[in-house]
Amino acid sequence: MNNLITSLYIFMLAAFVGFEVIRRVSPLLHTPLMSLTNALDAIAVVGAIILAGEHKSTAATVLGTIAIVASTSNLVGGFIITDRMLRMFKSSRPKKP
Amino acid sequence: MSAPELTEHAIEIVYLISTALFILSLKWMSAPATARRGVWAGEAGMLLAICATLFNWGIVDFKWIAIALVLGSIIGVPLGRVGMTAVPQRTALSHAFGALCVTLVGTAEFYLRAPHVPTFMMAVLSMEVILGSLTFTGSLMAAGKLQEVLPQRPITYKGQNLVNLSLLAIAILAAIILVIDPGQMRLFPIMIAVPLVFGVLMIVPIGGADMPTVISLLNSYAGLSAAAMGFVLDSKLLIVAGALDGSSGFILSVIMSKAMNRSFSNVLFGAFGQVQAAQAGAHEARTVRSATAEEAAQILAAANTVVVVPGYGMAVAQAQHKVREFYDALTRRGVDVKFAIHPVAGRMPGHMNVLLAEADIPYDRLLDMDAVNPEFPQTDVALVVGANDVTNPAARHDAASPIYGMPILDVDKAKTVMVIKRGMSPGFAGIENELYYLDKTLMLFGDAKAFVGDIVRELTGAQHA
Numbered sequence: 001m002n003n004l005i006t007s008l009y010i011f012m013l014a015a016f017v018g019f020e021v022i023r024r025v026s027p028l029l030h031t032p033l034m035s036l037t038n039a040l041d042a043i044a045v046v047g048a049i050i051l052a053g054e055h056k057s058t059a060a061t062v063l064g065t066i067a068i069v070a071s072t073s074n075l076v077g078g079f080i081i082t083d084r085m086l087r088m089f090k091s092s093r094p095k096k097p
Numbered sequence: 098m099s100a101p102e103l104t105e106h107a108i109e110i111v112y113l114i115s116t117a118l119f120i121l122s123l124k125w126m127s128a129p130a131t132a133r134r135g136v137w138a139g140e141a142g143m144l145l146a147i148c149a150t151l152f153n154w155g156i157v158d159f160k161w162i163a164i165a166l167v168l169g170s171i172i173g174v175p176l177g178r179v180g181m182t183a184v185p186q187r188t189a190l191s192h193a194f195g196a197l198c199v200t201l202v203g204t205a206e207f208y209l210r211a212p213h214v215p216t217f218m219m220a221v222l223s224m225e226v227i228l229g230s231l232t233f234t235g236s237l238m239a240a241g242k243l244q245e246v247l248p249q250r251p252i253t254y255k256g257q258n259l260v261n262l263s264l265l266a267i268a269i270l271a272a273i274i275l276v277i278d279p280g281q282m283r284l285f286p287i288m289i290a291v292p293l294v295f296g297v298l299m300i301v302p303i304g305g306a307d308m309p310t311v312i313s314l315l316n317s318y319a320g321l322s323a324a325a326m327g328f329v330l331d332s333k334l335l336i337v338a339g340a341l342d343g344s345s346g347f348i349l350s351v352i353m354s355k356a357m358n359r360s361f362s363n364v365l366f367g368a369f370g371q372v373q374a375a376q377a378g379a380h381e382a383r384t385v386r387s388a389t390a391e392e393a394a395q396i397l398a399a400a401n402t403v404v405v406v407p408g409y410g411m412a413v414a415q416a417q418h419k420v421r422e423f424y425d426a427l428t429r430r431g432v433d434v435k436f437a438i439h440p441v442a443g444r445m446p447g448h449m450n451v452l453l454a455e456a457d458i459p460y461d462r463l464l465d466m467d468a469v470n471p472e473f474p475q476t477d478v479a480l481v482v483g484a485n486d487v488t489n490p491a492a493r494h495d496a497a498s499p500i501y502g503m504p505i506l507d508v509d510k511a512k513t514v515m516v517i518k519r520g521m522s523p524g525f526a527g528i529e530n531e532l533y534y535l536d537k538t539l540m541l542f543g544d545a546k547a548f549v550g551d552i553v554r555e556l557t558g559a560q561h562a
Contacts, residue, residue, distance in 0.1 A: 004217055007328055007336055014337040017120060018344030024127045027440060027465045030349060030447025031184060033126055034316055038191045040119050040139055041342040044198050044323050046150040047330045051205055052165065053156030060205040065161045067198040072169020073176060074191045074198075075143060080177025081187065083136050085451050089129045092459030 032085045039078025045071040101154040111149035112334040118142030119338055123345070129460055146334060181455045182412055185444035186243035189312055192319045193236035199322045200229035204289065206329055212280035218329060219279050223272035225325035227292045232318040234296030239311055242300065243444055251304040264295040305444075306486075310353040312445045317346025349446045356440035356466075358492075358503035385521070388539040390548060393515055394555030396539075400477035400513075402433045404469065406506055407449055408442050410483020414545035417456035420482065423549050424458055426556040435462055437469040437479075437506050439487040470507045479511035481532075482545050488516075489530045500528060514538040517548050 025033050045068055052064030098106075118138045125135030156162070179187050203225040207214065214222065241247035268291040271284045303311055324339025326332075354360060397403060405424070411417065427434050436458065442449040450463050464472075473479065481488055488508040491498040508514055509532055516533060518540060532538060541548055 003331060004328075007331065007333070010333050011324060011328075011336050011340050014340035015344050018123070018341040019348065021120065021123045021127070022341075022345045022348050025123075026128060027352075027438070027447060028450045028460055028463060029126060029129065029132060030352075031188075031445060031451045032132065032447070033123075033345065034188055034313070034349065034446065035184070035191075036122065036126060036136065036139060037316070037320070037342040037345045038188065038195065040122065040143070040338050041195050041320055041323050042198075043115075043119075043143065043146060043335060043338040044195065044202065044326055046146055047202050047326055047332060047335060048165075048198055049147070049150050049162050050153055050155060050330075051202055052161050053153070053158055055158045056209055060209055061158075061161055063201040063205040065165045067201040068162060068165035069169040069172065070194040070201075071198040072166050073173035074194045076170045076173025077176030077187070078173075078191060079136060079140055079143075080174065081179070081184065083133065084177070085181070085184075085454070086129070086132045086136065088451070088454040088457075089132070089460045090454070090457065091129070091461050093461065 028089070029086075032082045035078050035082045035085070039075055039082060042071040042075035042078060045075060104152055104154060108149045108152060111145050112332075115142040115146040115149075116334050116337045118145070119341065123341060181451050183244075184451065185308065185312060185448060186240045188445060189236045189240035189243060189315065192312070192315045193233050193240065195319045196229045196232035196236060196322060199319075199326050200226050200233060200289065202326060203229060203329065204285075207285055211282050211285075214279040216276055219276045220272075221325045221328040223275060223288060225322050225329060226289055227268050227272060228318050228322035228325065230289050231292040231296035231299065232315055232322060234293045235300050236296075236315050236319075238297055238300035239303075239308065239315060242303075242305065243308060249305040251302045253302045257298075257302060261295060261298050264291050264298065268292045268295065306441075307357070307359075308444050309441050309446055309448075310350055310357065310359070313346050313349035313353050315346070317343050317350060320344070320346055352440055353446055356504060358500065383534045385533050385540045386536075386538065387542055388515070390541070390551035391555050393539065393541055394552050396513060396515075397427060397432070397478055397480075397552065398430060398556060400432055402435075402472075402476050403427055403478045403480060404435050404437050404473065404476045404508075404511065406437045406439075406479060406481045406484050406488060406508055407453065408439075408482065408484025408487065409444065409449075410485070411545055412443070412449075412452050412483070414483060416482065416546040416549055417452055419546050419549040419553065420453075421456040421458055422553045423556075424462070426553050430556070435464055435469065435472070437508075438463055438465055439484065439506055440466060442484060442487065466504060466506060473507045473510040476511040478513045478515060479508045481508060481514065481516040482549065483517070485518075485530055486528060488532050489528065491528070491531050495531075498528065508532060509535060509537075512537065515541055517541045517543065517545050519544065 048064050048067035052061050052068055055061050119142050122135045122139035125131040176187055203222055207222055242249050268288055271288040274281055275284050320339050320342025324336050327335030327339055424434050438449050486500055487505050490509045492500045492503040492505045514537055
């Protein structure tokens with residue numbers, strides 16, 4: 001029960017941090033923001049890795065393996081496309097030395 | 098402390114560092130100057146977390162993990178290399194993948210633990226698989242509509258909302274029974290299958306114009322389902338990442354629905370496209386003024402300030418690079434050129450900025466609605482390329498209009514308005530745009546790419562003469 005309360009606190013605090021941080025993101029970058037949060041969301045891969053590696057049952061290993069494939073493709077694709085998009089954003093003002 | 102305990106603590110410390118890096122990653126995302134650092138922080142956090150996880154003592158077999166990581170990377174690389182116009186459907190697809198991962202892990206966790214699942218864990222596990230499976234099929238449908246392999250028109254039928262809400266109610270009922278008695282294992286497949294169907298039916302009545310809101314909403318669901326998975330696995334890292342993604346999606350959905358003057362429920366249960374069909378054609382024939390590329394170029398060359406208003410039609414016509422030449426030609430003549438970006442210009446939040454950045458237009462020339470609207474009264478020429486409803490002054494004063502109250506770009510306040518358009522057909526929502534009938538408006542009929550090209554030729558040709 002204590003663990004649960006701790007987790008709920010963490011969830012609440014993280015949601016507030018998320019609100020405050022993301023509210024400040026310029027509308028200019030909303031598309032890269034979404035692809036970045038998508039890539040970060042692929043951290044679910046850690047749960048899938050343990051599931052596939054523990055080998056508690058064949059079915060669990062199969063489900064875990066498919067889950068790793070799905071989240072890894074998000075992770076790799078998400079970071080690549082976010083970086084590609086951000087490289088395109090250039091300023092017309094000369095860069096500060 | 099024993100070795101496994103020590104490793105476990107070390108892993109938790111690494112997860113803590115990863116969590117901090119994720120938050121920094123989003124913080125640095127706030128401005129273009131630091132955004133790439135944000136990606137690096139995210140990558141570092143991810144790499145640390147995955148490497149640490151591999152040291153988990155519970156893992157006995159690495160073969161399938163390795164195969165899956167390689168396979169996932171092979172699928173991920175091409176998904177990271179799609180064209181910029183395809184980013185919305187790629188994003189929808191990645192929501193689907195994320196939700197699939199969460200649903201599969203949730204399913205395995207249930208069958209590994211059942212029938213001895215603690216009450217609270219069963220509750221979050223139900224939330225995880227319900228949100229996960231409806232996001233999976235919903236996102237696949239959204240991706241299909243965006244890729245145009247599925248019809249983009251909203252499909253509606255009588256009693257649609259009743260059917261959808263009943264399905265959701267069945268899934269929630271199954272979840273409640275399972276929470277009370279996890280031994281009712283036969284109900285678990287129902288709790289997955291019904292939301293899968295619901296996900297499909299939820300997107301069926303949604304039209305292309307509402308996609309920015311829907312994608313953001315699905316993003317939020319994907320995040321929340323991942324956070325629920327964090328509760329089930331007692332992983333603080335996952336809870337934080339899910340909460341960040343969930344709040345990001347939520348904020349974007351709020352921004353998008355405000356920009357379209359709609360509520361969430363209206364987007365999900367409204368089927369926008371149907372309402373206006375009756376409205377179109379109710380107007381008497383009115384006259385418009387049209388102009389040639391030569392005439393347009395003369396007016397533009399005499400202007401001091403020009404604001405370009407791009408819409409998704411510009412991207413469809415692949416006119417971004419011609420628009421860039423247009424920007425260059427006018428800038429060389431000393432004209433101040435800016436771009437006015439409506440929040441829903443494009444198929445997902447911020448999409449238009451990416452399309453223009455790809456065409457090498459500097460980002461400090463791209464202004465969002467709140468920044469650009471006060472500038473229109475001092476603007477000599479506003480050039481509308483492929484945008485329609487977001488420029489319709491009826492949204493400000495005509496209470497009978499379906500888009501009344503929607504925040505728009507005040508294009509009509511510019512001294513001269515030019516609209517590049519194929520013909521006089523009404524836009525996405527099927528609403529007449531009264532902007533076209535103003536005395537100061539010149540209609541430039543033709544294909545966006547070709548017409549902008551013609552104007553550029555006139556502008557640069559005149560300079561050489």
